[in-house]
Every structure is written in structure tokens, then in C-alpha cells.
Amino acid sequence: VHGHAGRLIFGTLNGKPCVCMQGRFHLYEGYPIWKVTFPIRIFKLLGVQTVILTNAAGGLNQDYKVGDVMLIKDHLNLPGFAGNNPLVGPNEERFGVRFPCMSDAYDRDLLKAAQVVGAELGYSDFMKEGVYCVLGGPSFETIAECRMLNRLGADAVGMSTVHEVIVARHCGLRVLGLSLITNKAVMDYESEERANHEEVLQTGKQRAEQLEKLVSTLVARVELNNNYCGFGD
Numbered sequence: 001v002h003g004h005a006g007r008l009i010f011g012t013l014n015g016k017p018c019v020c021m022q023g024r025f026h027l028y029e030g031y032p033i034w035k036v037t038f039p040i041r042i043f044k045l046l047g048v049q050t051v052i053l054t055n056a057a058g059g060l061n062q063d064y065k066v067g068d069v070m071l072i073k074d075h076l077n078l079p080g081f082a083g084n085n086p087l088v089g090p091n092e093e094r095f096g097v098r099f100p101c102m103s104d105a106y107d108r109d110l111l112k113a114a115q116v117v118g119a120e121l122g123y124s125d126f127m128k129e130g131v132y133c134v135l136g137g138p139s140f141e142t143i144a145e146c147r148m149l150n151r152l153g154a155d156a157v158g159m160s161t162v163h164e165v166i167v168a169r170h171c172g173l174r175v176l177g178l179s180l181i182t183n184k185a186v187m188d189y190e191s192e193e194r195a196n197h198e199e200v201l202q203t204g205k206q207r208a209e210q211l212e213k214l215v216s217t218l219v220a221r222v223e224l225n226n227n228y229c230g231f232g233d
């Protein structure tokens with residue numbers, strides 16, 4: 001998508017071997033869903049154990065402000081309700097089971113670790129925890145859709161992440177998800193606000209440094225055998 005470099009960056013972050021996707025594929029670009037999630041399986045084959053997925057999202061929760069960072073505790077896969085799931089088709093037994101569990105999709109220890117690191121960095125005021133809902137896009141939501149999603153239990157809405165999470169969990173990767181609330185979803189017919197991609201990019205730039213700090217500090221604490229040091233004891 002415009003503004004996504006489309007590169008894989010290999011290196012070390014705070015001493016930990018990492019690969020970063022500079023950009024991602026989206027359903028609305030016309031890719032089949034298996035292609036959208038293909039990089040996750042490549043990461044698995046490269047030996048990756050933990051994935052940190054980030055996104056820009058519209059805030060549905062009325063308590064959220066633009067610039068908040070929501071730790072994803074769960075998701076609503078709306079395209080999945082209509083059969084659009086990246087695991088549809090013959091199951092690749094090399095990666096995982098036919099019917100993977102999703103009630104533990106977002107790793108609770110990693111989420112706790114992100115909260116601890118966020119608090120240490122002084123970010124608690126803008127850190128939240130909530131439910132992310134994926135839609136196909138590329139059109140932003142109508143007012144009625146935003147109201148419905150909020151009633152269904154979604155705190156933020158976007159057009160990515162969930163498919164990658166499903167494939168990551170299928171092959172046993174641990175997942176942390178972070179949504180940057182780049183705009184407030186319009187829920188009121190009197191509102192003059194209009195969702196737009198420019199605001200999304202602008203909010204992203206404003207929080208970029210703090211998000212980098214949050215992720216790099218967290219990565220420093222993740223042990224390669226998937227245990228964590230410094231948390232829960």
C-alpha cells in the first residue's frame with residue numbers, strides 16, 4: 001500500500017535477532033488471503049518464535065483518544081464469519097492442526113510484559129487494552145457500522161492483523177498485537193469528522209518514536225526460548 005516500503009529488514013534489536021516487515025499485504029489490495037499471511041509462515045520456517053503485530057486503527061471505544069496505544073486482548077474476525085479465513089483449504093499439517101484454538105490467540109504474558117514496559121516508560125496514560133475488529137476495507141466504516149461494531153464488543157477497527165494472527169497461532173507462534181488509535185470512528189450523525197488516510201499516517205508519525213521504544217524495550221526482555229525475564233516474579 002502507498003507508504004508501506006515492502007521490505008524485510010534483518011538484524012538485531014537490543015541484542016535479539018529480529019526480522020521486521022516494513023509494510024504488509026492487505027485483502028483490499030486484491031491479494032488472496034493466503035498471500036496476505038504468507039510472510040508469517042516464512043517467519044516460522046526461519047525460526048521465529050514470537051511475533052509483534054502492529055496496526056493503525058479507528059477508535060470505537062468512546063474512552064479512547066487519538067494517539068492511544070491499545071494492546072490487543074482479543075479480536076472479532078468479521079470476514080471470517082463469511083468464510084474468509086486464511087486457513088480455509090487443505091490443512092498444512094507441517095504448520096499446525098486443522099482446528100486451531102483461538103481463545104488464547106493473544107499471549108497473556110506478553111501482554112502483561114507490554115503493560116509493565118509501558119508503565120516503566122511513562123506511557124500508561126495512553127495505553128489501553130481492548131478488542132480489535134477486522135473488516136475487509138478499503139472503504140472506512142459508515143456511522144451505523146461503527147455503532148454496530150461497538151455494540152458487538154469491538155474497541156478498535158481496522159483492515160489487517162487478524163489474518164496474520166490466525167496463521168501465526170496455527171503454527172504455534174506467540175503473538176502480541178498493538179493498535180495505534182489513529183482516528184476516532186465517527187459514531188454520531190452530527191459529527192463533522194471524516195475518517196481519512198492522511199490522519200492515519202500523521203498520527204502514526206507522531207507516536208512512532210514511543211512505539212519504537214516500547215517494542216524495542218519489550219524485545220530486549222523476550223528470551224529466545226519464549227520465556228520472559230523480569231516479569232511475573
Ligand SMILES: O=P(O)(O)O[C@H]1O[C@H](CO)[C@@H](O)[C@H]1O
Nearest residue numbers: 054055056158159160197200
Ligand atoms: O492495519 P494497517 O496496515 O496498520 O493500516 C490501517 O490503516 C489503513 C487505512 O488508513 C488500512 O490499511 C488499515 O488496515
Ligand SMILES: Nc1nc2[nH]cnc2c(=O)[nH]1
Nearest residue numbers: 056057058157158159200
Ligand atoms: N477500518 C478502519 N481501518 C482503519 N485504520 C485506521 N483507521 C481506521 C478506521 O477508522 N477504520
